[in-house]
Amino acid sequence: xxxxSSTNLITAFGIALAAGxxxxxxxxxxxxxxxxxxxxxxxxxxxxxGAMVYVSLTEIFNKSSxxxxxxxxxxxAFAAATLAFLAGMGAIALIDRVVPxxxxxxxxxxxxxxxxxxxxxxxxxxxxxxxxxxxxxxEGLATFFATLENPAVGMPLALAIAIHNIPEGISIAxxxxxxxxxxxxxxxxxxxxxxxxxxxxxxxxxxxxxxxSPFVFGAVFGVIAGVMVFLxxxxxxxxxxxxxxGHETVYGLTSGMAVIALSLVLxxx
Numbered sequence: 001x002x003x004x005s006s007t008n009l010i011t012a013f014g015i016a017l018a019a020g021x022x023x024x025x026x027x028x029x030x031x032x033x034x035x036x037x038x039x040x041x042x043x044x045x046x047x048x049x050g051a052m053v054y055v056s057l058t059e060i061f062n063k064s065s066x067x068x069x070x071x072x073x074x075x076x077a078f079a080a081a082t083l084a085f086l087a088g089m090g091a092i093a094l095i096d097r098v099v100p101x102x103x104x105x106x107x108x109x110x111x112x113x114x115x116x117x118x119x120x121x122x123x124x125x126x127x128x129x130x131x132x133x134x135x136x137x138x139e140g141l142a143t144f145f146a147t148l149e150n151p152a153v154g155m156p157l158a159l160a161i162a163i164h165n166i167p168e169g170i171s172i173a174x175x176x177x178x179x180x181x182x183x184x185x186x187x188x189x190x191x192x193x194x195x196x197x198x199x200x201x202x203x204x205x206x207x208x209x210x211x212x213s214p215f216v217f218g219a220v221f222g223v224i225a226g227v228m229v230f231l232x233x234x235x236x237x238x239x240x241x242x243x244x245x246g247h248e249t250v251y252g253l254t255s256g257m258a259v260i261a262l263s264l265v266l267x268x269x
Contacts, residue, residue, distance in 0.1 A: 026169020
């Protein structure tokens with residue numbers, strides 16, 4: 001990599017930091033509801049699930065395939081991305097097997113969220129935080145190095161990432177807030193996940209730069225896409241349906257997909 005000025009380094013790091021901090025905005029949207037409401041939780045979880053599935057299958061998976069195309073031809077690159085995607089789903093499925101999810105049902109009309117249910121809700125939040133943090137790490141790397149190389153490319157990429165970090169923040173904040181009813185813990189959980197992006201930028205520049213390659217980026221993005229899809233289908237959507245008292249799950253799912261789809265369309269313009 002050619003010599004980089006300190007101005008470019010600061011700019012690239014600032015853009016990665018700003019994109020990551022958009023995750024915290026999701027917590028604000030969740031906490032706007034002053035009292036725990038199962039229907040709000042249902043909508044929030046379904047919204048996040050729809051957003052995560054859509055962005056994984058249309059953006060993150062494509063990033064994986066494009067990265068592999070720098071190593072293989074188009075068909076082999078698609079096959080490699082698919083294998084990485086399946087590996088991601090397999091890895092998170094193994095974790096879910098080792099730490100089994102009881103998939104408890106919430107009694108109807110139980111807005112108080114009984115104590116034995118709160119542990120399950122909190123677990124959903126922690127699983128979401130794990131996957132999103134892992135997903136934010138390579139995004140921070142991608143944003144940082146794209147901005148170093150060409151700010152005109154890095155800044156729009158960061159904007160797209162920032163926009164879809166908001167529903168990701170919702171997927172963390174919704175279960176954490178409704179399990180703990182603690183706004184400080186909710187914001188901190190989102191902040192910790194969001195800071196994975198600038199952390200990825202710092203580690204990528206100081207430690208990982210000699211080892212980065214198109215193959216590594218392709219594998220990472222493919223794995224993360226698989227993790228996010230599995231998490232949405234196995235954790236977020238079932239939890240959303242469990243706390244639904246109507247059509248909140250469908251409305252949340254389609255709203256999440258629509259918001260991400262429109263944000264990606266605007267990004268391409």
